[in-house]
Amino acid sequence: MATNRWLATGNFFTTYKEEQRIFLTNIDRLCLWLLIAALYAWPFFVETSNKGMLVLDNILIAMVAILGLNLVTGFAGLISIGHAAFVGVGAYTTALIASGLGTDHVFLTHAWPLVIIISGLVGAVFGGIVGLPALRLKHLYLAIATLSFQMIFQWVINFSKLFNQGQTMSVGRVFWLTGKIGRKDHYLFWYFAVLTIVVISGFLVRNLLRTRYGRCLVAVRDNDRAADAMGMHPGFTKVYAFALAGFFAGIAGSLHCYLYRGAGIESFTLHQSISYLAMAIVGGLGTLSGSFFGPAAIRLLDLGVENLSSWATNFLPSTMNIATALRPLTFGLVIVLFLMFEPRGIANWWRIIKSYFKLWPFKY
Amino acid sequence: MTYFIQLLISGLVVGSIYALSALGFVLIYKSSRVLNIAHGQIIASGAFIAYALTVYAGVPLIISFFLSMVITFFLSMAVERVFLRRLIGEPIISVIMVTIGLMSIIDGIIYLTPFGSTNMSFPKFFPPEPLNILGATVSWTQVVGVVLTAIIIAALSWFFKNSTLGISMRAVSDDQLASMSIGISVPKVFGLAWALAGLTAAAAGGIIGNITGLNFDTLHAFGIIVFPVVILGGLDSIGGAVVAGVIMGLIQQFAAGYLDGNWGLQGTAEVLPYIILLILLLFKPHGLFGTHEIERV
Numbered sequence: 162m163a164t165n166r167w168l169a170t171g172n173f174f175t176t177y178k179e180e181q182r183i184f185l186t187n188i189d190r191l192c193l194w195l196l197i198a199a200l201y202a203w204p205f206f207v208e209t210s211n212k213g214m215l216v217l218d219n220i221l222i223a224m225v226a227i228l229g230l231n232l233v234t235g236f237a238g239l240i241s242i243g244h245a246a247f248v249g250v251g252a253y254t255t256a257l258i259a260s261g262l263g264t265d266h267v268f269l270t271h272a273w274p275l276v277i278i279i280s281g282l283v284g285a286v287f288g289g290i291v292g293l294p295a296l297r298l299k300h301l302y303l304a305i306a307t308l309s310f311q312m313i314f315q316w317v318i319n320f321s322k323l324f325n326q327g328q329t330m331s332v333g334r335v336f337w338l339t340g341k342i343g344r345k346d347h348y349l350f351w352y353f354a355v356l357t358i359v360v361i362s363g364f365l366v367r368n369l370l371r372t373r374y375g376r377c378l379v380a381v382r383d384n385d386r387a388a389d390a391m392g393m394h395p396g397f398t399k400v401y402a403f404a405l406a407g408f409f410a411g412i413a414g415s416l417h418c419y420l421y422r423g424a425g426i427e428s429f430t431l432h433q434s435i436s437y438l439a440m441a442i443v444g445g446l447g448t449l450s451g452s453f454f455g456p457a458a459i460r461l462l463d464l465g466v467e468n469l470s471s472w473a474t475n476f477l478p479s480t481m482n483i484a485t486a487l488r489p490l491t492f493g494l495v496i497v498l499f500l501m502f503e504p505r506g507i508a509n510w511w512r513i514i515k516s517y518f519k520l521w522p523f524k525y
Numbered sequence: 526m527t528y529f530i531q532l533l534i535s536g537l538v539v540g541s542i543y544a545l546s547a548l549g550f551v552l553i554y555k556s557s558r559v560l561n562i563a564h565g566q567i568i569a570s571g572a573f574i575a576y577a578l579t580v581y582a583g584v585p586l587i588i589s590f591f592l593s594m595v596i597t598f599f600l601s602m603a604v605e606r607v608f609l610r611r612l613i614g615e616p617i618i619s620v621i622m623v624t625i626g627l628m629s630i631i632d633g634i635i636y637l638t639p640f641g642s643t644n645m646s647f648p649k650f651f652p653p654e655p656l657n658i659l660g661a662t663v664s665w666t667q668v669v670g671v672v673l674t675a676i677i678i679a680a681l682s683w684f685f686k687n688s689t690l691g692i693s694m695r696a697v698s699d700d701q702l703a704s705m706s707i708g709i710s711v712p713k714v715f716g717l718a719w720a721l722a723g724l725t726a727a728a729a730g731g732i733i734g735n736i737t738g739l740n741f742d743t744l745h746a747f748g749i750i751v752f753p754v755v756i757l758g759g760l761d762s763i764g765g766a767v768v769a770g771v772i773m774g775l776i777q778q779f780a781a782g783y784l785d786g787n788w789g790l791q792g793t794a795e796v797l798p799y800i801i802l803l804i805l806l807l808f809k810p811h812g813l814f815g816t817h818e819i820e821r822v
Contacts, residue, residue: 309799316796490633496626
């Protein structure tokens with residue numbers, strides 16, 4: 162091929178292998194690597210505050226969770242109204258290890274990557290179990306199945322002594338090569354840790370979608386009967402999708418547990434599930450870049466709502482809890498408005514911006 | 526024995542309210558294949574409208590009960606018109622997600638009003654001394670609630686059997702294309718289904734509000750418990766919803782009566798329906814009376 166690998170004006174694929182490349186041109190690849198490098202480098206040059214880092218950590222953790230939700234809702238086309246419960250499974254797995262071994266056991270503080278992966282696997286098991294009805298049924302019923310898992314999860318946490326009845330279960334501070342991570346560096350350390358996990362899982366999902374299984378997912382979403390006729394197994398494809406979503410959710414939950422140094426039920430309620438769904442929709446269902454835009458947009462919106470409501474309490478009666486009112490209201494509005502006017506989400510805006518720069522100075 | 530009868534009666538009362546709540550849900554699903562996740566919020570708003578009319582506007586309880594049904598009728602018709610009409614023909618998954626968004630929006634609106642955070646109870650209307658049936662006590666509110674539920678269900682079944690509108694609704698749920706070709710306006714039928722669902726939801730909300738008092742979380746829970754009920758009854762069967770509602774009410778009351786406190790169990794009534802739901806989805810997903818979907822390529 163004599164094509165220019167640095168600049169391309171269009172698609173001139175002659176083999177399937179070329180079509181499946183992640184990066185169309187080397188410039189795309191360079192941009193991505195530069196972006197990742199910048200994300201790692203900027204905390205060394207800019208003064209960071211704990212509060213700001215906490216927001217960033219939250220966004221990054223939500224990105225891991227949304228990568229999973231996007232697999233099941235975006236790529237497999239199954240609504241999950243219980244994603245916060247799967248995140249909770251991961252968090253409570255970590256918390257259980259902590260309460261079983263002691264909050265500062267060496268396994269928990271030194272082998273934390275292993276704990277995170279274990280939490281992810283437990284999440285995957287639960288995801289697979291809840292997804293089992295997918296062997297026979299379609300999306301409607303699966304939405305109800307995930308909803309009921311959410312309710313059962315909340316009940317189990319709230320009513321069992323093992324889980325401290327929904328009160329916070331604490332987890333100790335972790336160690337790194339430089340020693341124990343203190344209070345000052347806690348959020349900065351987890352920024353790097355979660356960023357690494359986001360980058361790895363982003364590449365994992367991107368490559369997964371290029372495999373036979375990834376194409377299966379999309380085929381099953383678009384027409385499961387046709388997929389069946391072509392020799393795929395729609396049921397198992399969906400169950401695996403649920404398990405994968407559970408895996409990412411479990412990892413996100415474990416990270417959440419480590420970041421907040423504990424797990425409590427209030428982070429894994431039905432409202433949280435809906436806000437995860439809002440993130441996936443706003444970002445753009447069925448797009449990888451949407452999994453990154455959505456959490457950022459919703460978390461920032463959430464922050465804005467919080468500021469607005471704390472400002473509004475100055476002149477509103479104190480009996481009115483404006484924050485609890487505005488949060489669901491904005492989430493609901495964002496979900497409905499995006500579905501009605503921009504069902505492809507922010508990822509679509511990104512695509513438009515990209516193609517504008519690529520084609521400049523030509524219009525289209 | 527008295528304990529058993531007491532549980533039986535309260536199970537029947539709760540069950541009949543479940544039946545009424547599930548009815549509206551099934552109406553929407555049957556006509557337009559939309560899973561209305563915001564149903565609990567519609568129930569809650571019906572109850573709050575009834576309360577606002579009685580307490581703030583001073584309308585007699587009975588009149589405000591029926592007035593709230595009328596208002597919710599038009600409100601949910603408006604919801605259908607504004608949010609769901611333009612989504613006809615979109616993939617079903619995005620329609621369901623719109624109802625999730627609606628749920629969040631109505632939640633937010635209710636939290637803005639005083640109803641979101643405080644407990645309220647309707648003014649006493651019926652004589653306070655309870656009825657005595659075989660040693661078990663039933664309050665007059667509960668009796669009237671069950672009777673009202675029965676009347677509404679009977680009226681609705683008459684409507685579907687005999688009136689032109691009801692028959693056209695059944696036709697649409699059977700085959701949209703065929704009913705369009707004989708001159709039935711399918712969007713209008715969808716609107717009517719939502720409106721009727723709002724009507725029954727408001728009735729259910731009013732009855733719940735009178736029996737248990739107004740608490741947003743309780744009313745909210747009624748909207749989610751609808752899912753196990755409709756799956757047990759079969760998603761598209763109105764009779765199934767009624768039967769399953771009563772069964773679910775009985776299961777809950779007996780679980781609360783006999784399981785709680787033993788073997789360290791607590792709050793089983795809250796979780797048992799969902800466990801039943803997950804098992805049903807695995808083994809008998811079409812419920813007791815639901816139609817098996819046959820897919821043809």
